[in-house]
Amino acid sequence: MPAYLKLDHLDKSFIRGGQTTEVLKDISLTIDQGEFVSIIGHSGCGKSTLLNLIAGLTQVTAGAVLLENREVNAPGPERAVVFQNHSLLPWLTVYENVKLAVEKVFSGKKSRAERHDWIMANLDLVQMGHARDKRPSEISGGMKQRVGIARALAMEPKILLLDEPFGALDALTRAHLQDSVMDIHARLKNTMIMITHDVDEAVLLSDRIVMMTNGPAARIGEVLTVDLPRPRKRLDLVSDSRYIAAREAVLRFLYERHRLVEAA
């Protein structure tokens, strides 16, 4: 069986003013349908760049991204993105933000009433139905991030791409949203790729953790399979030896073998 999503020898360099910066070098990875994969690495190594390549928001320099054996090189709603800073449109209400996506994706396929129900279903999925008429400036950071997730899910994407979705949130809200995402993943069984800085988050949520070396010309250093049964409960895992081992492996990778060298 061919891979669901295949990153085939991706290179990415940026050229500006005659200067070439090699950001990613020879990235190869295959991801199965329904898999939850985290990408972890030090700041600036090229995680967002990699996610943008998969999303089609930036073009590969060499290699190819293949989804179900078809090359993708432009963005599209089947690869929905939850952006690092929510990216809700501030002049639209919560409802209208999701509506913008739903109208575009389902304009010919669902009736007006069905679209409304679908918007509300997605808002309810992230427990934001009650705030449907609020504007982004009137809700908290965690709520904005949830609406961002609802908007992405409402596109019924094949792959959900999350760029540090909880990076700007406090620990409690973060834990709460991590549980929501696990819950959604269990229910919808869609493929998710998430960038994170947080080792615990990566181990808790992922089937596999992709660890990246430091840039420039970052590569995939190691891929760790997290062999923990689902559903996972954060409290039960604290003392689980497999959890502790996975956590240690990631920490060792990040802080022993690929410490961020300031001079680089």
Add this chain to the structure above:
Amino acid sequence: MAVPVQKTDNVTSLPGPKASAKAAEIVALPTRKSDGKGKKILDQLKGIAATTVPPLLVLGVLLLVWQIGFAQPGASLPAPSVIWAEAKDLILDPFFVMGPQDIGLGLRVLTSLERVAIGFGLAAVVGVLLGALVGQSVWATRGLDPIFQVLRTVPPLAWLPISLAAFRDANPSAIFVIFITAIWPIIINTAVGIRNIPQDYRNVAQVLRLNTFEFFFKIMVPSAAPYIFTGLRIGIGLSWLAIVAAEMLTGGVGIGFFIWDAWNSSKLSDIIVALLYIGVVGFALDRLVAAIGNLVTRGTSAS
């Protein structure tokens, strides 16, 4: 990442109405519950008084000084009492019609406003479209921006001879002068607004595969709305400046020609009354555009 933003003196971020709204808020004193309704109404009256009494007071003092300064016979300008005596009907009845050329100032202002509405309306539509083009494309910016920067400094009246030659008629010429005067700040501010659209919004649009048309109406215009309205507000002010000057030369029944006509028949009192009308209408136009801008951009500025 960010395209360098052209700094121009036209680019300000609509501070006017917000600042004054703040000032008004401060004036509204907090009401204490125990004092009930009477106190509340009293406080509101106080608030209104605090904003209206000082300008009225200053106006009164100015009129007084003016009256004293120009009261003696043979003064170069008429004193307020003389103006009142000579031009009372102009002040009190803006909408009289005594003949084709003898109509109230309100009606004259309306004819001028009609020209402004057409010229400014065209400038708004064309300006926003051109501004969007210039803001979107690096090459359009490079090619057009220097030209715009030069043309925008041309005074309104300098366009008049050319437009008279081109249109061979007074009315379209006046409208063209309005158009060409108002359009530059609209183009330039719109372009800056478009250039400042966050990459995030563009990414959202790309993921959703919005087409050019949808992108323009759903992302560009709302996102750049604060800038667009800054441009529109400068534009309407310039329009009003230009219409009066243009009408002086093209004739017709507008307020501008009225001033010219009054000057030729040495009716200084009429001119002063007309100035008053122009000032009040210009002020109202500015406030109108600002208010619409505030209404439209409610959600845009905060995120």
